[in-house]
Amino acid sequence: MVVKIPAKAVVSASTALGLVAALTACGSGEESGDQTLTYWASNQGASVEEDKKVLKPTLDRFTEETGIEVELEVIPWSELYNRILTAVSSGDGPDVLNIGNTWAASLQETGAFVPYEGADLEAVGGEGRFVETSFATGGVEGEPPTSVPLYGLSYALFYNPTMFEEAGIEEPPSTWEEFIDTAEKLTKDTDGDGQPDQYGVALEAGSERQNSHFAHILAQQYGGKLWSDGPNFASPEVVDAVKLRLDMMAEHGVVDPSNAEFSDGTQSIADFVDGKAAMMMMQGSARTTLASRDFDNYEIAQVPMLDPLPGKPIQSHAAGINISVFNDTDNKEGALQLVEHLTSPEEQVYLSQEFQTLPVAVDAYDNEELQGEQMQTFRTILTEHASPMPLIPEEGQMETVLGESIAGLFADAATGSEVTKADIRKALKEAETQMDAAN
Amino acid sequence: MSTTEEPRHRAAQEATEPAGPESGAESGARKRRPRRSFLPYGMILPAAALELLIHIVPMILGIYIAFTSLTQLTIRNWTSAPFVGLENFVQGLDPGGALGSDLFQSLFRTTVYTALVVGLSWALGMAAAVSLNTRFRGRGVLRTLFLVPYALPVYVAAIIWAFMFNQRDGMINRLLVQDLGLVDDRPFWLIGENAFWVLVIVSVWRLWPFAFLMLLAALQSIPEDMYEAAAIDGASTWKRFTRITLPMVRSANAVVLLVMGLWTFNEFNIPFLLFGDTSPDSARLISPFIYEHSFVNWNFGLGAAMSVLLLIALIIASAVYVRLVLPKGRGND
Structure with a gap:
């Protein structure tokens, strides 16, 4: 028996399928509403899961303070740069993201990140908050940086x-x-x-x-x-x-x-x-x-x-990880608040202990728990004996x-x-x- | 392989030719034609749309990118990346320039690699197919066993090979140095000159079962009585191989060699898994070389130009091959 399928139906179905495919291919990613920020974190600890556990309490504290929810994705280093460039080319990325600080100048040139200057720089604590050598890695010398330090390393x-x-x-x-x-x-x-x-x-x-x-x-x-x-x-x-x-x-x-x-x-x-x-x-x-x-x-x-x-x-x-805000964010104010939160001395003490990194906020070094000999050695190297890799695209x-x-x-x-x-x-x-x- | 094509073709011909009692309904068929011709188009539309989206559009975009200076810095507005005309091609093809000379070296290396891998895989595949074409106990087990390298995911296999070729703790050096005592110092396999040979070994290991599978299928279409007749006439095994087997599988051979040649020339997975982002100089094949320029150095324009050059070279090579080697018309082998 031959089942007759109306040609019109076939064409409509095909067109619909084609459209769905086209839309999927163009990919519009997840919507980020005003009160939800998307944050791409780099993988700092032993595993992606481990990092999520470490970041959850600090992000919860942020939500408590501001009422803004954060959707977190921890991305392995091997994928991070690819993911960032894809987001840059499609304009569909997270609101806030971590970058390797040696990429700062290259990514600055793409024009995809919010420059930290004037009120925006003040919103994340101002230049004085950060360790000088780390802050210098934020972008090309003489231009407003498009990233501020998050974790210091040496x-x-x-x-x-x-x-x-x-x-x-x-x-x-x-x-x-x-x-x-x-x-x-x-x-x-x-x-x-x-x-x-x-x-x-x-x-x-x-x-x-x-x-x-x-x-x-x-x-x-x-x-x-x-x-x-x-x-x-x-x-x-x-x-x-x-x-x-x-x-x-x-x-x-x-x-x-x-x-x-x-x-x-x-x-x-x-x-x-x-x-x-x-x-x-x-x-x-x-x-x-x-x-x-x-x-x-x-x-x-x-x-x-x-x-x-x-x-x-x-x-x-001056090794480390910096944090940037995507130009295409719908919630720049909230994004800057998140950067401010993560780079605040209190959170820096917590994060540096969990990830074995150096705080990037100067005041964090006053904390009693960070007075160990190892921490002092790393601090001396980062603050007195470190220079950024060439800040060039x-x-x-x-x-x-x-x-x-x-x-x-x-x-x-x-x-x-x-x-x-x-x-x-x-x-x-x-x-x-x-x-x-x-x- | 192609033995099945002729009956199928004939059947298709019969099906389209009006015959017998049905030819009387010709006028009715003519009336139905508009509806019948629309439906097939509707049915292939999804496939055609997806084909366009997945293959054709990216390919055209790739060709367009080859004429632009698209780098990580211009990727944000990639459609307005500066148009540089043929500059990327000139740079890639200038044998005196750093890039051009690297590209030509890589092309030469890839040609030698392809010849070795395809040649060795074919020889192994043919030898195995011929020996397993006669009935004997355990033949099924051996056939299955021979297909294992082809059935294993290439990622798993290549990573295991990389472990095995590790200089300090790898199994290969343990066998060569400690167990057999053939060499005193543990050689390096994944860096330096030996890297090329590791690439050839792993690629042949991966590819020969494909040749084996295809050639075995072709061998099974040769009538047994031809061998019997030749044996009665006193033809030696070698004579039977060269005078019956080879000519009878000529079409299959031609296709197998073409397909294996194209795959091998474009090989990316194995070097990437063995050596990572950047291959050692001795083993830098053309695909990883292009990848390096596109996704390690982030110069998409240059990478795309080199891909276009590779595409053109492969199309010409395949066209020449098809014209010279593939049998003309419909053979019955």
């Missing part, structure tokens, strides 16, 4: 005191010369098979980010910088900076060549916890990973410096291109090739050309 030297004691080392190294010397003493063959199985230091040598961060930090110590009107990677100071870190593996053998494959930011922490390395240079947030592995046998010291120091006493970039790309080039040099060193200063200069020059070509 690199520090983590070391294992038991291993130090066993090797007869009393103090953590404060110069790079002492650092290499210490690392050599800590590199040992503990099982007698002729191969070292404990190394002086663990590095994320395949991580583009860490490679770029340390090129920046060490170049500053040598008196140079990564960027001046364009990429400056092949300058003598940056070449020396890259060589200093590379030689830990290539010349001094105090880094396990396997570290050339470490790229996700957790593998060197695992080596440190497993006793395969006695030192590592990581950001303060590494403490959440150490805690999740129940490891507390570590001390913290400042990152070593050159002696004599030809450049600046920089030990870290190409920053993200720079980290990738430069970091990848350094990772390639580590790969060469790990696979047994000799890496000379000329090789380093050549690789960095190529990275410079790549940057120029892509822009």
Whole structure:
């Protein structure tokens, strides 16, 4: 039997289906009413779920104070930038969002975020509320920032005191010369098979980010910088900076060549916890990973410096997470109130304890609970020895291109090739050309 | 494969040709024609609309983006990103420039990779299909087993391979260094020169079951008595393979090689899962290279231009291949 379907019905159904598909494809996302804010948070703790638990009480306090509900989404780092750019291109994003502070200048250029100036800056507590080095990461110098700091972070030297004691080392190294010397003493063959199985230091040598961060930090110590009107990677100071870190593996053998494959930011922490390395240079947030592995046998010291120091006493970039308000928000006032709430000294004390970050509000440091030795070390580094990564729109790309080039040099060193200063200069020059070509 | 096409075609022909008693109702059919012709269009409309939305519109947008300077900075008003004409193409195609030379190196590497992966997968697939084409105990089990790499999600498989090729704790180095003692130092697989070979190994492992499956189906359409007749005439196994098997599966072969070639040339998942966002120089294939420019460096215009160039190159290569290799007309193999 043939069932006759009226042609008109088929066409109408098809058109309706097509329209539905078209509307779905265009995607209009969730509506944010006046009294509900959407907040995209970055993943700071051990997991997305863990972060939701940490953020819930502070957001509840905000709702209590203002009557504004907050719809929270915690986004893993691997997805965050993509999500932000998608929101920027569609104009359909959250009201408030976290960004990595090294993205601040790039995202500022898109014009998608509310600039913090005048009354808007006052609404979030004013410039005086924030730690100066962190506040400087908010956007391009000389322009009103489009992000303010939320969590402060800095690199520090983590070391294992038991291993130090066993090797007869009393103090953590404060110069790079002492650092290499210490690392050599800590590199040992503990099982007698002729191969070292404990190394002086663990590095994320395949991580583009860490490679770029340390090129920046060490170049500053040598008196140079990564960027001046364009990429400056092949300058003598940056070449020396890259060589200093590379030689830990290539010349001094105090880094396990396997570290050339470490790229996700957790593998060197695992080596440190497993006793395969006695030192590592990581950001303060590494403490959440150490805690999740129940490891507390570590001390913290400042990152070593050159002696004599030809450049600046920089030990870290001003790392951290910033917070921005989307231009397309329907509730700018409420969004600014949320930023004010999260960066207030009281909430900063709570958040920095939960996420092992540094408060970005100056007054938070007066709190008794934040007077520990570790906190003081991190604070000294962030407030006195940190400088922001170059505040340029190409920053993200720079980290990738430069970091990848350094990772390639580590790969060469790990696979047994000799890496000379000329090789380093050549690789960095190529990275410079790549940057120029892509822009 | 194509043996089924002819009867189907004939059946279709018979169905459309007016025949016998029904030909008398020709005038009635002519009256019904307008209604009959409208319905099919209505029925394909949803598919056509979705096809447009999902394939054609993004493709046209992609081609348009290739002529603009769309970066992360201009993405907010992406429709008004500055139009730069052929600049992206010129940059991508300039062998003297940093980008052009990288692109050509990557294209060359991808061609070698494709030739190796397709060649090895075909050889393995053919060998397995021929050996499993004769009846023996356990044949079904082996057939199923051979299909496992193809049935496993590529994400799971590639991540497991990455663990296995890990320099310090990976199974491969444990086998080579500790168990077999073939090498003294643990080699690196996922960085440096070896990365290319890891890519080839994982890709062949993943792809050969497809060749096996297709060729096995083609082999089953060869009449058994042809082999029997050849055997009676004294033809050796090799002769039977080259004189009967290969010519009889020529059409299937041509299609299998074309499809595998296109897939492999565009391979993205395996290098991305093995090496992450940026592949080592030795293993940077064209698709991850384009991805890197589009989504790591956020230069969508350049990425789109390179994609368009890749599309054109593949269309030309496929057209030449189809013309030279695919059998003309309807063969009966």
